[in-house]
Amino acid sequence: xxxxxxxxxxxxxxxxxxxxxxxxxxxxxxxxxxxxxxxxxxxxxxxxxxxxxxxxxxxxxxxxxxxxxxxxxxxxxxxxxxxxxxxxxxxxxxxxxxxxxxxxxxxxxxxxxxxxxxxxxxxxxxxxxxxxxxxxxxxxxxxxxxxxxxxxxxxxxxxxxxxxxxxxxxxxxxxxxxxxxxxxxxxxxxxxxxxxxx
Amino acid sequence: xxxxxxxxxxxxxxxxxxxxxxxxxxxxxxxxxxxxxxxxxxxxxxxxxxxxxxxxxxxxxxxxxxxxxxxxxxxxxxxxxxxxxxxxxxxxxxxxxxxxxxxxxxxxxxxxxxxxxxxxxxxxxxxxxxxxxxxxxxxxxxxxxxxxxxxxxxxxxxxxxxxxxxxxxxxxxxxxxxxxxxxxxxxxxxxxxxxxxx
Numbered sequence: 001x002x003x004x005x006x007x008x009x010x011x012x013x014x015x016x017x018x019x020x021x022x023x024x025x026x027x028x029x030x031x032x033x034x035x036x037x038x039x040x041x042x043x044x045x046x047x048x049x050x051x052x053x054x055x056x057x058x059x060x061x062x063x064x065x066x067x068x069x070x071x072x073x074x075x076x077x078x079x080x081x082x083x084x085x086x087x088x089x090x091x092x093x094x095x096x097x098x099x100x101x102x103x104x105x106x107x108x109x110x111x112x113x114x115x116x117x118x119x120x121x122x123x124x125x126x127x128x129x130x131x132x133x134x135x136x137x138x139x140x141x142x143x144x145x146x147x148x149x150x151x152x153x154x155x156x157x158x159x160x161x162x163x164x165x166x167x168x169x170x171x172x173x174x175x176x177x178x179x180x181x182x183x184x185x186x187x188x189x190x191x192x193x194x195x196x197x198x
Numbered sequence: 199x200x201x202x203x204x205x206x207x208x209x210x211x212x213x214x215x216x217x218x219x220x221x222x223x224x225x226x227x228x229x230x231x232x233x234x235x236x237x238x239x240x241x242x243x244x245x246x247x248x249x250x251x252x253x254x255x256x257x258x259x260x261x262x263x264x265x266x267x268x269x270x271x272x273x274x275x276x277x278x279x280x281x282x283x284x285x286x287x288x289x290x291x292x293x294x295x296x297x298x299x300x301x302x303x304x305x306x307x308x309x310x311x312x313x314x315x316x317x318x319x320x321x322x323x324x325x326x327x328x329x330x331x332x333x334x335x336x337x338x339x340x341x342x343x344x345x346x347x348x349x350x351x352x353x354x355x356x357x358x359x360x361x362x363x364x365x366x367x368x369x370x371x372x373x374x375x376x377x378x379x380x381x382x383x384x385x386x387x388x389x390x391x392x393x394x395x396x
Contacts, residue, residue, distance in 0.1 A: 047396075048396065050252075050391050050394055050396055051251065051279075053249065054248075054252030054274070054276075056274075056324045057255035057272065057274065057324060058316075058318070058321055058322060058323045058324060059255075059257055059321050059322050060316075060318050060319035060320060060321035061321060064313060064319070064320040064321060065319045065320055065321075069319045069321075070318060070319050071318050071319060073321075074255065075318070076252070076254075076255065078252075081249070104390050107387070107388070113311065115262060118256075118258075118388075119373050119376070119377045119385075120256070120258050120268060120269050120273070121258035121262070121263045121267045121268050121269060122258060122262040122263055123256060123257050123258035123259060123262060123263075123267075123271075124256060124257050124322070125256045125388050126254045126255060126256060126388055126389070126390050127390070128390060129390055129394070175317050178317070179317045187317075189305070190305070190316075190323050190324055191324070192302050192324050192325070192326060192327055193248050196248055196327070198245075198246065198248055
């Protein structure tokens with residue numbers, strides 16, 4: 001025979017355990033979730049990536065690349081916190097890792113190289129968002145390109161494409177294989193935060 | 199008279215409420231905590247800032263600044279998530295906001311301007327960490343410099359200083375007042391993620 005109070009106690013206990021597990025997950029934010037594909041195999045645009053872990057920026061200005069850089073112009077690179085943590089612990093990107101590179105134009109170019117003078121010095125300063133490239137690690141789906149798939153959601157102002165088909169080897173994977181095959185197809189040398197333990 | 203089960207029920211209920219509050223705090227990571235000062239008023243080095251919200255990067259290369267940039271060379275700028283959320287909601291940085299600018303050197307300069315050729319094009323690529331500057335909003339403590347205090351933990355390789363005294367108006371606040379007084383002493387024009395609602 002059930003006594004009054006038993007069911008609420010068990011419900012509350014279960015609820016507490018679930019909440020405790022959610023609370024203690026180290027650094028996993030709500031939007032972490034890995035890649036999502038459409039039924040015909042296109043990658044859906046990752047959501048909330050500007051809140052992911054920033055691992056590094058670089059800038060390849062149009063002015064230093066014949067007026068038309070392959071990646072115009074700042075590259076801001078992000079990874080989900082859980083995959084960052086796993087990489088720092090094991091030196092390997094887990095299956096399902098998504099790395100996002102958002103491009104932004106430089107701002108107010110005044111010199112031919114695209115730089116400008118600001119209070120902090122002459123240099124390159126970030127302007128408006130201008131493109132989105134995404135890589136996904138999946139050793140089954142992308143076995144033929146060293147376990148990573150490459151996706152381009154447009155190199156232009158927002159909005160970016162809602163989904164993207166996999167880019168060809170000539171478009172993306174070939175270059176990563178030639179230059180970054182020893183570091184899991186990822187240019188880790190450009191990402192100081194990936195090397196940092198802080 | 200207490201019945202068996204009443205105390206555990208109340209304890210569990212309280213525990214659940216606390217956990218729920220912790221779980222639902224929007225985007226507040228464990229290391230968020232605002233500024234910490236020593237007993238003699240020095241700001242302690244913020245911890246874990248590379249895991250904070252990235253809001254933008256810029257680069258003022260030594261090669262474009264007479265061999266010695268004021269801020270060598272990439273500026274990676276971070277803010278705590280809760281203060282980012284408040285700024286996006288209200289357009290105002292809350293009291294206690296800490297903004298961190300970590301500098302990194304450019305990598306492998308091959309041209310006089312400090313740029314180099316990499317697979318993605320000619321440009322500037324992040325190398326090793328090279329400095330830490332921090333601003334704190336506190337309208338009482340820093341009333342004489344438009345509500346913000348400025349702190350420098352060194353422009354050099356790690357380790358940075360463990361604490362810093364407030365920089366003089368001539369060193370920092372004067373320039374921010376001259377160029378960014380209309381945007382709460384902060385160069386929001388360089389931070390595309392601050393303007394983004396995604």
